[in-house]
Amino acid sequence: MGTVVVIAGRHAPDSACVRDPGWSALLRVVALRNLAPQEAVAFLDPKGCHGRRGRHC
Secondary structure, rough: OOOOOOOOOOOOOOHHHHOOHHOOOOOOOOOOOOOOHHHHHHHHHOOOOOHHHHHOO
């Protein structure tokens, strides 16, 4: 299994980060928009991110 890193923020990453050759092939930006806590868990759990309930991403 590979490594999953989740970086969350209120704003999208800077366009320079998205275009950077070192990151562009690895980065996937997903707008989650106003998810309830249960919806966020349902989105992240299948990707192996369990936050405080288990191993951290």
